[in-house]
Amino acid sequence: MRVLGRSVLVLMAGLLLAATPASPPGDTLRGFTLESSKAERDWETKFRAVPSTDSLRSYMRRLSARPHHVGSPYDRDNAEWILTKFKSFGLDAHIETFDVLFPTPIERVVELVAPTKFVAQLREPPVAGDPTSAQQSEQLPTYNAYSIDGDVTAPLVYVNYGVPADYDRLERLGISVKGAIVIARYFGSWRGIKPKVAAEHGAIGCLIYSDPRDDGYVQGDTYPRGPWRPRFGVQRGSVMEMEVYPGDPLTPGVGATKDAKRLPLAEAHTLTKIPVLPISYADAQPLLAAIGGPVAPDEWRGGLGITYHVGPGPARVHLRVRSDWSLKTLRDVIARIPGSTAPDEWVIRGNHHDAWVNGAEDPISGQSPLLEEARALGELLKQGWKPRRTIIYAAWDGEEPALLGSTEWVEAHADELAAKAVVYLNTDSNGRGYLGMAGSHSLQRFINDVARDIEDPETKLSVWKRTELRAIADASTAERRREIRTEPDLRIDALGSGSDFSPFLQHVGIASLNLGYGGEDGGGIYHSIYDDFAWYTRFDDTAFVYGRALAQTVGTAVLRLADAEVLPYEFTGFAETVGRYAKEVEKLLQDEQEQTAERNREVDEGMFAATADPWERSVPPPRQDPPPHLDFSPLANAVDSLARAADRYEKAFGRAQGSGTAFAHSGAAALNAILIHTERALTVAPGLPRRPWFHHAVYAPGFYTGYGVKTLPGVREAIEQRNWKEADAQIAIAAGALSAEGDVLGRAAAQLEQLAP
């Protein structure tokens, strides 16, 4: 369910790391000896020669030939086909099933009942020249999964993106959504946030529409003339409260196996509180045009040829949703290459195979490279390659509704994963452009090194170099450009949610990466029936060269992680990054203090009253208590000791790597046994406040952003929510996690110092 390619550039926003020097001189790979590096490079070169654009094209044609959402015949068919493929590559593979709650729609109605009548079509028509767009009977109707059933009629209010800041603005306009149906546009947050925040403010129903400004004709020509969303195109998608916990709503924290203990439906915590439906802009326009009241604030105005008003009313809307709430079966396809030396250290690599629709882009553009990687690994195995560690390839089912396949699998195998998982490498959709790198910062150096070894298909530069130059082009200040040019590594982004890495990273604490190309692959077919082979092969990675590049990138990473004598984590970059986060949350409080003081002063000096247009209703903000000062010193001390431990480890690591032989020593196994726990050390047993499923103290999806990451989430969100007592408690908890991490690093450094004194 990755957000579209256009966003990748924003997400990666490549900054650079003011840290230790880049990889060791010459051809020595991090975590290898000079000698084993040579062997590794040979295998990697062989590996990268295998992936073929023809194979990728044929995989996509096959896998996206029919709609294949959870529970559909073709979803099962695809799983079985992938299983056959894995086996044909010579891999040991099986299908693992789970039974999960996945609602599918029975009734859907959206109609304007006043001041005029209009019935929304709620249907994406076939398009000439696009054969699979005619598979109407097999498609899921346009809907938002995990919306509760409901039948409501109420005045309509336009709420922009429907995020908390939009409701603050409504309050200033003197407008309430209590008892209203809201209409929000897509983008600006993960879609599930929109009905959640609407319900918090008293709305009784929610429509979400795709405004042409965001991914329709304002962006470019619409399908089939161009790649952008056509008039009746609808974005399906989940609205489950995944920021509380993803996966099956009925089995939180445990695998949804046949005989798992299930909550009754009424006790599922993560369904919406109000009914929701998504609509096209063709269906939205008559509704929006019928809204009266104040003209929408400037930045709320979309691309429809109308004046956007906020309401409420006179437009009244009738919204009706009813779903089939039966359990459906998931099929995760799991392949395994046993490790030769360290079979209990697992390198896991996954991409989902289910789609909302035909899903050529989402997810088959990522699933196909995964298959090519598996094929290439099979080739290497035949040539005598033996990975040191165990490699697991996974094609997940049910990612779209709620990261179902990955979450249930992780929950079912949580103890084993906690003991054995070294890394999880995720991809989702893929397109033309730049390598987006996000994940655990202990892998920042590692993935930068991989990116330096991959050739960009369009420019023949390394993908690292092209991404660096993109970052320079996008930098907004001279200082930013200077950093990018002088620092050795590109900064990678932290992970929020939105794809299958979430349970690995945030529930169990497994160092993870999410990778994908994008930035030149704009379009408006996300979660619509036009996401198909015809669209992808006309408007995206038409020659499948970025599919090949992705297979080469992730496959190289898998190989290198599976073969390294010592796990190539690097912690000075992590320590520096966390130090930055710690400064950010401190600054967040300071900003909040200053803003509160300023706003109170403005209230007192009458600024709001003086600048209100008497022809328009407006409500000044209330005075607020000034935020207290908090003691951030536990966090700062923990960051300092973490940085010292990271430095000590890196110095020892440099000596050991320089020695040429230390990593071949049998003591390396003991070192790896320590290193495997470094990411786990960052988890906290009670989890985050009000969402105990999320254990990671550094990375989490935002409670009010959904996909968007919140780093040091316990502290950051407590400050954002002005919960000072909780912020204080969370500072201690985060500091504890960072101290634990420092302790593990200290032990790893001590072990290394024994290897190369």
Add this chain to the structure above:
Amino acid sequence: MRVLGRSVLVLMAGLLLAATPASPPGDTLRGFTLESSKAERDWETKFRAVPSTDSLRSYMRRLSARPHHVGSPYDRDNAEWILTKFKSFGLDAHIETFDVLFPTPIERVVELVAPTKFVAQLREPPVAGDPTSAQQSEQLPTYNAYSIDGDVTAPLVYVNYGVPADYDRLERLGISVKGAIVIARYFGSWRGIKPKVAAEHGAIGCLIYSDPRDDGYVQGDTYPRGPWRPRFGVQRGSVMEMEVYPGDPLTPGVGATKDAKRLPLAEAHTLTKIPVLPISYADAQPLLAAIGGPVAPDEWRGGLGITYHVGPGPARVHLRVRSDWSLKTLRDVIARIPGSTAPDEWVIRGNHHDAWVNGAEDPISGQSPLLEEARALGELLKQGWKPRRTIIYAAWDGEEPALLGSTEWVEAHADELAAKAVVYLNTDSNGRGYLGMAGSHSLQRFINDVARDIEDPETKLSVWKRTELRAIADASTAERRREIRTEPDLRIDALGSGSDFSPFLQHVGIASLNLGYGGEDGGGIYHSIYDDFAWYTRFDDTAFVYGRALAQTVGTAVLRLADAEVLPYEFTGFAETVGRYAKEVEKLLQDEQEQTAERNREVDEGMFAATADPWERSVPPPRQDPPPHLDFSPLANAVDSLARAADRYEKAFGRAQGSGTAFAHSGAAALNAILIHTERALTVAPGLPRRPWFHHAVYAPGFYTGYGVKTLPGVREAIEQRNWKEADAQIAIAAGALSAEGDVLGRAAAQLEQLAP
């Protein structure tokens, strides 16, 4: 021809002055003794009681009852009615005529000839409930005055606002407008800049349209439901190259009197080089929708429900314009109240009376308050008030085409004005909201003091206080808010062009102010037939309370300037402002140096090649020679000596004002005789490069902005145009003017020091 009210807030962008303390304590007005202040305040209070909203409404109804453009019967009728009014108020008044080139359209054609056919309507239809919108036969057709005649057919290119930066962008896209017709949207510059820059780039025709994003349905409901531009609404307007010289193209620098020497039409310098027509968005949409080529850059996209493409073609357009180029007669209405003590010191106050259309807003909303001021002055005269100085009230004709009436009058009386004019106070359109103050910074303190004495009709605060609070609300940084809150005066903006102050300030060097209320008066009827009584009394200052406030504001200023014993100029604020401008031009060069170095580096490191999408055409910018360092020390030294002279003058002024009697001394006359030359000292005889009509060394309209001011224009524009040699020469010239100003202030200070040693 003032740009609309919405822009006023941007223009005033109220900052504050880090300067001397505010006005003297108590009720002493600047330039008055304690005693004369009391008398003055009495007269001012009486004055402000006179203006009546009923009068304003009746003036507007009468003056906007029919279309009254230059040369129309109702333009003459209005002039004669205004003359009668002035006389009825007891003022000595007459009409002064000039004969000027003013083209009116004979033929107008805009049609799409490929890939499909479409003929533009070029006509604003009547609107139900708006009686004067039906006066179609009396209206000037929609056109751009001073477009040359032409008949061209060519591919169409969309150029956004059509300013130089847009052509830089086109170059990066590899698109040329050579031999093409360009279509530009209104806003972003004065409209005359658009055909000028298009012609410089080789275009052979120019269309200008009103995009709904800028003043149509994106902003709010359209007329008659709301105040914004309806589908077929067209913005008329001049496209003369007024930044070279305004006024009659055939008589540059001299009054266009009956027997003035006239250039032949072919030698007029200020006509466009290519034919131009304005069109509505209803007419523009089919043309824009037919353009192909690359999708327009994000910020170029307007509010039409289409994908904006750049072209060129396949849209081909036929454009035909032919005008009647005969001379037309202007009628300036001039009223005079002779000064009792200093008849040869003139306080001049003007607003134009001609319109493009019925012009309720532009200009009658400003002309009506001027008439109420004149009536109130008549009342005061009857009660025995005798102004110290001569007051001249002027209702200008022909402002819309080219500031014709004011420019010709100023040119005809240039010598007398240079000897006698103390100040020119201008208004144009007026609306609801905040007081916009712009002009000579020697009047900054003065107009701040006036604004403190006027009550805002909506909030009952002083208009000064409300404007200050607006500035706080709009400030983007805490530092800006701190400045606004702590400094005594609101900063006033510098004047570019766009109304009748231009010849006074920039040709002769008369200290000028431009005043008007706005910011709550948005709308899209500018220069369209819907700018009429029905629109204004429904959507703008419907109760005429801001018309009354404007009469009170400007009238108070006129009274105070006419009565002050010593002219209330203040120079420390001026010196500080000019010092800021000097720093700005220095920074401009530094930025240009840094940007050139950065761009060259980006070219060298291959950034442009690496980040170009190979599916889209793009051209990297060329390497440029690095700008040299320039010697700004003459300017800095001149600013320093000016600041010292201003301080010396202000100290002496404070002592004299504190003395209670010094201003009553006969020596005050000699002081005023010096002060009258302070603004003149800022003019330079040769004028600006390539436009000798513009004499002011500190304020000018931009050569590539048209309305927008360029301060220290000789220096600033030379740097902007990368003409380093000229920049060097202009630094010396600007420094010379500032030094001359310092010398005059030195003499004024010496004179003051004699009055109150």
